[in-house]
Amino acid sequence: AQTVTQSQPEMSVQEAETVTLSCTYDTSESNYYLFWYKQPPSRQMILVIRQEAYKQQNATENRFSVNFQKAAKSFSLKISDSQLGDTAMYFCAFMKLFTGANNLFFGTGTRLTVIP
C-alpha cells in the first residue's frame, strides 16, 4: 500500500518570499509519479506540478519547483516569489506507473496562507 505524509498542517509566508512544503511517501514501487495539487478557497483543485520518478531532474513550472529525493522518499514543493493567489490547500499525491487508471493517493494537505 502507498502512504503519503504531509507533516505541516498549516504554513504561512510573506508575499514575495519563498516557502517550501514538505511531503514524504512510502511505496515498494520503483517507478511512479508524484504530484502537487492546489485547492484554492473556491475548492476546485488543480494540478500544480508532476514529477516522474524515473527522471532525476527536478520538475519546474514557473515559480513552482520540486526537490525530489527518491532514496529518501521525499518530495517537497518550493514556491518562489509568493503571491496572494497562492493561498490555498496544497496536496501531495502519488500514483503508480500507469496501470490503466489515473488513481491517486493523496496526503492530508498543507494549508498555506500568503500574508500581504
Added chain:
Amino acid sequence: NAGVTQTPKFQVLKTGQSMTLQCAQDMNHEYMSWYRQDPGMGLRLIHYSVGAGITDQGEVPNGYNVSRSTTEDFPLRLLSAAPSQTSVYFCASSLGPDRPGELFFGEGSRLTVL
C-alpha cells in the same frame, strides 16, 4: 468552458435516505472518478471508471454505487445514507495515459447526513 460539473453543491440527508450526486464532463475524457475529502484525511478514492460501461472500486467503496452509461456522466449513488458519509465529494475526469495523473476536478458537493 464547463469542465467538470457537479450537482448539487450542498445537500442535507437523514440517515437511511438515498440520493445521487451527479457529475458531468464535457471534455470527452475517458477516465472519471469520485473522491471524498474528510478533515485530516486528504482525498480518498471511492469508485472510478475507465470508459463507458466500465467501473471499479477504489479505496472506500462501501455504501456507494456508480454506473457509467455515457462518456459524459458518472453519477454516485448513496444507497442508505449514514452519518459516516458526511463529507465533501469530488468528481474528477482525466484523459488517461496521455496525461498521467492530471485530473480535472469539479467544485465539490458538501453532503451532511443527520
